[in-house]
Amino acid sequence: MEKLRLRTVLGNHPHIQAVKDGELRSELFDLDFTEFTPTNAAFKPMVREQAFDVCEMAIVTYLMARAHGKPLVLLPAAMVGRFQHGHALYRADRGALAPADLEGKRVGIRSFTTTTGAWMRGILANDYGVNLDSIDWVTFEDPHIAEYVDRTERAPKSSTIIQMLKDGELDAVLGETSSDPALKPLFADPAGEAxxxxxxxxxxxxxxxxxxxxxLATSRPDVVRSLYELLKRGKARAGPSGVPDLVPFGVEANRRPLELMIDYCVQQALIPRRVAVDELFDDTIRDLN
Known part of the structure; x- marks a missing residue:
């Protein structure tokens, strides 16, 4: 029997490089990789058209897709994890700006539904007491989920988020980093705060x-489980990612991040109701570790 060829989009992450390079393979399928730069450019066609069989996807995009009935199944295989406190900037020459000072300010973000944005807003609201509704949000891209109604102010088409910050048209931005000395991190000690x-x-x-x-999950659950095991072997081949593990594998290892992000998404009206983590996985996936 001819092996399945799975149309696949995964970023160039060290812990799955052996899989992408073909050093590790499955007897059940081959992965036919399509490259997107940045990887998040693949999320919209995957959500809207199921353009691939396998795709890396941001947590918030998946949670919103699920809320709108998109036929996607989640695997507990982390591709990207990071502490978020270093991904917020303001212009240094306008005076010091702290998280509590964002209320009443104009804050830019690539899209209101980005996962980094949801993490950052959740941190600001729950750890620093910031009233998110008091901020004037300015966005640059449409949400991946067509059904989501984005009520934020849209930046002019020709503008870029960092340039608007440098020009003083924004007071701060989330989800961005920069080596420009004119820009400072919103959190004075990002590593310490993290x-x-x-x-x-x-x-x-x-x-x-x-x-x-x-x-794919319905017709070939054996292939889906084998895919997960292949990615897991890739991670094992690459060795530890650090302490804590920023790319956890398994339902239990991802339970707490998912629970907190679900809470943040409900608070921010990105999804209509709180869901249990176990609801996110089908019977094929639920016991993966």
Whole structure:
């Protein structure tokens, strides 16, 4: 029998490089990779058209897709995880700006539904008491989910987020980093703040996991399980990612990040109701570790 060829989009992450290079393979299928730069450019066609069989996907995009009935199945295989406190900037020459000062300000973000944005807003609201509704949000891209109604102000088409910040048209931006000395991190000690946040919550802020089409999961659950095991072997080949593990694998390892992100998404009206983590996985996936 001819092996399945799975149309696949995964970023160039060290912990799956052996899979992408073809050093590790499955007897059941081959992965036919399509490259997107940045990887998040693949999320919209995957959500709207199921353009691939396997695709890396941001947690918030998946949660919103699920809320709108998109036929996608989640795998507990983290592709990207990072602490978020270093991904917020303001212009240094306009005076010091702290998280509490964002109320009443104009804050830019690539899209209101980005996962980094949801993590950052959740941190601002729940750890720093910021009233998110008091901020004037300015966005640059449409949401991946067509059904979501974005009520934020849209930046002019020719503009870029960092340039608008430097020009003083924005007071701060989320989801961005820069080596420009004119720009400062919103959190004065991002690494220290991240360490304290982790000590308080015990959660690794996972950004991207992996999804497959419902069609594949239903017709070939053996292939989906084999895919997960292949990615897991890739991670084992690469060795530890650090302490804590920023790319956890398994339902239990991802439970707390998913629970917290679900809470944040409900608070921010990105999804209509709180869902249990176990609802996110089908019977094929639920016991993966």
């Amino acid at each position: 360490a304290r946040w982790y000590a308080r919550h015990g959660v690794v802020p996972v950004n991207h996991l992996v999804v497959v089409t419902e069609r």
